[in-house]
Amino acid sequence: MTDPIALAKALIACPSVTPATGAVFDVLAAALVAQGFAVERFVTGEAPDGPVENLLATRGDGGEHFAFAGHLDVVPPGEGWNGDAFAPEVKGGLLYGRGAVDMKSSIAAFVAAADGVTDKRITLIVTGDEEGPAIYGTAAIIERMQARGLIPDLCLVGEPTSTARLGDTIKIGRRGSVNMWIHVAGTQGHVAYPHLADNPIPRLIRILSQIEAVELDRGTDWFQPSNIEITTVDVGNPTTNVIPADASTRLSIRFNDRQSGPALVEHIGAIVASEPGATLDARISGEAFLTPPGAFSARIANAIVAETGITPELSTTGGTSDARFMSKLCPTVEFGLCNATMHKVDEAVALADIDTLVRIYRRILTADA
The missing domain is CATH 3.40.630.10 (Zn peptidases)
Known part of the structure; x- marks a missing residue:
């Protein structure tokens, strides 16, 4: 044996x-x-x-x-x-x-x-x-x-x-899993001349505020509520007097059987699309x-x-x-x-x-x- x-x-x-x-x-x-x-x-x-x-x-x-x-x-x-x-x-x-x-x-x-x-x-x-x-x-x-x-x-x-x-x-x-990457493009410039630049951070903040307000569901008999977690926010700005050229964030969503990966990508994508210069990439790991x-x-x-x-x-x-x-x-x-x-x-x-x-x-x- x-x-x-x-x-x-x-x-x-x-x-x-x-x-x-x-x-x-x-x-x-x-x-x-x-x-x-x-x-x-x-x-x-x-x-x-x-x-x-x-x-x-x-x-x-x-x-x-x-x-x-x-x-x-x-x-x-x-x-x-x-x-x-x-x-x-x-x-x-x-x-x-x-x-x-x-x-x-x-x-x-x-x-x-x-x-x-x-x-x-x-x-x-x-x-x-x-x-x-x-x-x-x-x-x-x-x-x-x-x-x-x-x-x-x-x-x-x-x-x-x-x-x-x-x-x-x-x-x-x-639960299912999907990771998302949001990128907001702007124009770099001097903080003293904001009219010559385009700060992407306020737009990213507005996107994240809308995402934070989302309640996907309240769970089921067998699953806990689906949750959206913001796992990083990045600007890459080492100085104090420069408006950055871009800003990005990453989300991880774990979801129950009331949701689907493509539907979640579409939902978050609509929020991202409400801000100019913002794009979304997503990877569904499993349903x-x-x-x-x-x-x-x-x-x-x-x-x-x-x-x-x-x-x-x-x-x-x-x-x-x-x-x-x-x-x-x-x-x-x-x-x-x-x-x-x-x-x-x-x-x-x-x-x-x-x-x-x-x-x-x-x-x-x-x-x-």
Whole structure:
């Protein structure tokens, strides 16, 4: 049987800062081939957002088609680790290393859980581009799956959803995300001769005042209210006696399923267009999605209760994940390890949690469809 902790260590030992390719996929592919999976790997994209490696592994041809999605890329380790971030180390019952929580151990746990399960069709969808722009990752795998008619019945995404204890939270949806850049052009000049210049700052202030007054919604039964956040305002003026030539700002909007990315871009675009010389650029990272509580979330909750005694909360909080792509294919729910140390220095997971997660994943995988 696959040893989940040994596999997690082997994955952590491969540096895979996003976008990831190469050795970390070699390790995972070897573990899957040993179990009889047909493994396909392909690389897409170019710098700066690529190249990105993706892996699609399938086994079985009958029964329920169950998919598991995850990522092998990690964020940069940063400074201050008590050791090498890519040299996995066990201390005090914890496995330390970048990716231990987010989310190499979850992938290892699912691979171990799938070992010997032969009555279902199982697909693993693993990318090296979840922590980055996600342009060449899971979305590219899904295009390949759709072209082949490879559509799962269900998808479990192994993101670290638990908060205080393993099993306390599963994610049945996520908010959408859109970033916007607003630029207002003016004419530089001397502050003592304002009639010879065109100050863009007052126009930017008027735009931001209108945006601050927007109430998108008041939330839903499953989502908190959509929010617009101004994340920077820039003029780039190092002097006190110069009217600047331009001014800019950036917005980040996280939105629930009452909104859509294109509609939000149109809404903000109309405000920006009310001021001369103002332009808007936008990038939609993903739309909101919800897998309504039902058989799939109950199946996961029952497995968690059986192994931990904890009844999980159904949640839609947090940032975006690749579940936003998978939800377009089939009902998608996220469940994984405790997220307290993800993206932090000395990221670590409890060995006991990995073993428990294997048992939970196996119960989910082997439950009746």
